[in-house]
Amino acid sequence: MDEADCTQGAGRAYRRTDIWMSRITSAFKRLRRENNRGLLAYITAGDPSPGHTVKLILALEQGGADFIELGVPFSDPIADGPVIQKAGERALRAGTTFPKVLDILRNLRARSEIPVIIFTYLNPIMRYGFARFASDSAAAGADGALLTDLNIEEAGLYLAEMQKHGLDPVFLVSQTTPDDRLRVLSRSSAGFVYLVSRAGVTGERDRVSDQARRLIERTRRMTDLPLAVGFGLSKPEHMRALAPYADAAVVGSAFMRIIEEHQDAPDLAARMCGLAARLKDGLRIPAEATAGR
Amino acid sequence: MAATTTTTTTTTTLPDALGHFGPYGGRYVPEILVAPLDQLEIAYDQARADNSFRDELETLSRRFAGRPTPLYHAKRLSRHLGGAEIYLKREDLLHTGAHKINNCLGQGLLVQRMGKKRVIAETGAGQHGVATAAACALFGFECIVYMGEEDMRRQSPNVFRMRLMGAEVIGVNTGSRTLKDAISEAMRDWVAHFETTHYLLGSALGPHPYPRMVRDFNSVIGREARRQFLDLTGGLPDVLMACVGGGSNSIGLFHPFLEDECVKMVGIEAGGRGHRLGEHAARFSGGSPGVLHGTYSYLLQDEDGQIALTHSVSAGLDYATVGPEHSWLHDQGRVEYVSCSDEDALEAVKLLSRLEGVIPALESAHAVAEAIRRAPDAKGQSFLINLSGRGDKDIGIFRENMPGLG
Numbered sequence: 074m075d076e077a078d079c080t081q082g083a084g085r086a087y088r089r090t091d092i093w094m095s096r097i098t099s100a101f102k103r104l105r106r107e108n109n110r111g112l113l114a115y116i117t118a119g120d121p122s123p124g125h126t127v128k129l130i131l132a133l134e135q136g137g138a139d140f141i142e143l144g145v146p147f148s149d150p151i152a153d154g155p156v157i158q159k160a161g162e163r164a165l166r167a168g169t170t171f172p173k174v175l176d177i178l179r180n181l182r183a184r185s186e187i188p189v190i191i192f193t194y195l196n197p198i199m200r201y202g203f204a205r206f207a208s209d210s211a212a213a214g215a216d217g218a219l220l221t222d223l224n225i226e227e228a229g230l231y232l233a234e235m236q237k238h239g240l241d242p243v244f245l246v247s248q249t250t251p252d253d254r255l256r257v258l259s260r261s262s263a264g265f266v267y268l269v270s271r272a273g274v275t276g277e278r279d280r281v282s283d284q285a286r287r288l289i290e291r292t293r294r295m296t297d298l299p300l301a302v303g304f305g306l307s308k309p310e311h312m313r314a315l316a317p318y319a320d321a322a323v324v325g326s327a328f329m330r331i332i333e334e335h336q337d338a339p340d341l342a343a344r345m346c347g348l349a350a351r352l353k354d355g356l357r358i359p360a361e362a363t364a365g366r
Numbered sequence: 367m368a369a370t371t372t373t374t375t376t377t378t379t380l381p382d383a384l385g386h387f388g389p390y391g392g393r394y395v396p397e398i399l400v401a402p403l404d405q406l407e408i409a410y411d412q413a414r415a416d417n418s419f420r421d422e423l424e425t426l427s428r429r430f431a432g433r434p435t436p437l438y439h440a441k442r443l444s445r446h447l448g449g450a451e452i453y454l455k456r457e458d459l460l461h462t463g464a465h466k467i468n469n470c471l472g473q474g475l476l477v478q479r480m481g482k483k484r485v486i487a488e489t490g491a492g493q494h495g496v497a498t499a500a501a502c503a504l505f506g507f508e509c510i511v512y513m514g515e516e517d518m519r520r521q522s523p524n525v526f527r528m529r530l531m532g533a534e535v536i537g538v539n540t541g542s543r544t545l546k547d548a549i550s551e552a553m554r555d556w557v558a559h560f561e562t563t564h565y566l567l568g569s570a571l572g573p574h575p576y577p578r579m580v581r582d583f584n585s586v587i588g589r590e591a592r593r594q595f596l597d598l599t600g601g602l603p604d605v606l607m608a609c610v611g612g613g614s615n616s617i618g619l620f621h622p623f624l625e626d627e628c629v630k631m632v633g634i635e636a637g638g639r640g641h642r643l644g645e646h647a648a649r650f651s652g653g654s655p656g657v658l659h660g661t662y663s664y665l666l667q668d669e670d671g672q673i674a675l676t677h678s679v680s681a682g683l684d685y686a687t688v689g690p691e692h693s694w695l696h697d698q699g700r701v702e703y704v705s706c707s708d709e710d711a712l713e714a715v716k717l718l719s720r721l722e723g724v725i726p727a728l729e730s731a732h733a734v735a736e737a738i739r740r741a742p743d744a745k746g747q748s749f750l751i752n753l754s755g756r757g758d759k760d761i762g763i764f765r766e767n768m769p770g771l772g
Contacts (some may be wrong), residue, residue: 200671
């Protein structure tokens, strides 16, 4: 895909094939049918301002993102590296609250059906209230949520509310997660399971860790849910390395670094779209590589 | 003097298996840290059940750290205030200058057992950083201490002491550049290096098992003080007082007295310079329950659940949340939590220094200030204050605030 495509408008829309199936699940089914891998693009809502976010999401979709992880900024993001930390600071300075994120979602839904997973830390959501969070998010058009520091042992109320409102709860699993816990976390997830590819916080790294492939293989034995791999991924070669194994790749810091460096540039959206296109291209796998899958 | 009585044991058997004190505590961490925390919990449980671990810790506490610390009757201060008799538990006389070494020796021995060689820690006032640096020198561990740049500025003597003992001090320039941000940065380091690294958390907070473990290592304060007070007076104190930042010195003093129903307890938070959010660190009067740094507890936050900035003249109390066991004791009404202003703490430093020849740390001075406030109306009662640290590190701040002394 060349840069010119990124100057066009309107995203690719698809219809939910089954009203009982979430947008996330139907997107993964479509990807499987097309023998394709998904790109989950993370973006911090409200960076550099709440007014930018819908346009940037549409650019990511235009470039080829299949899912959006919409980050709600939190003052103390302990799982994030410097790039996403700074993105959150910019968004908070611009006045991004959870109700503003819901506004962004509603505006997005007027123009796109791309699946959206709300991605944040527990405290802002606990403060908002799990019941209100789930009902308001579903009403605004969200499809799922991932709360980085909500462990399964403490998630009872959250899971009940997510289920009540038809939202997919997504849990993280990592290289340190033992098999029995991997099974519990997979069973508690819907839509997909998020695999943390390596130790450390979010941020761009040179190569995909060897841990990632082992974790994918271990998780496959526990669940039929699609597996998305994230943390440290930023380049097309990372996508190519994962495409034979994973169902989707998550990229965050690389997009947020574009905002950091080009927030005032007129071609900000085109740059986001361009990176999404290059990453998505890396996820296309040659037919012979999928034989026997 | 109060008589010894027993009350319900439910309070002293907490936390439960998942680290809960009532609704508080628990574990709220990135998934990758669950297994290292489980490993730590198992190692700690094994060590606790092992007499040789307890013997080693006791020997080190005696020969390296200087335990037991004295219980001192502050007669001149008591006479000056004209009411309650005031006693000081002299944790300020411990090696490295504060109670923090109790926990560092305990966790240091645990690190040795777990076979890890690299230790990371956060520090606010620098007392935990200094104690960690000393323990790492003693055990031969690599030591990295995260410290907010604002705290490095106001507690610079401690930065030098840490470096002198071989620790690497890494300045943190995010957020308010204080304790909160130092803990966040230490957790980010741990997420990346948990295989080789132990996070030597310095207060009774964070994810399970830290609140229990740090409390246990500091409970030596209360056990000693209780015995010493009985020996000295034949009874128990009427009121215990201790400052509460994260809450390790206070829970260390309070916990062994929890079943003594007649002993009242007062925790003193930093009232800072005002009542508005951002001007203090009084979590119980100004906060509400929430999650920060792995635990559910009273928290200073805004209406959107963002963590509020805090202020205190004492770096060690300048923190947005509090150990979860304190939240439980607060809700149970077992401990009363109050706050004391920057100004009153500085006045308490002056009075204690002049009348008793004891210069308290600014943190501990908050507890002294509350005793000064209450003592005149408490004739016939006895107050036991945990003097958790000494004021040497605060000379720069004293100088700024006490003109005329040079």
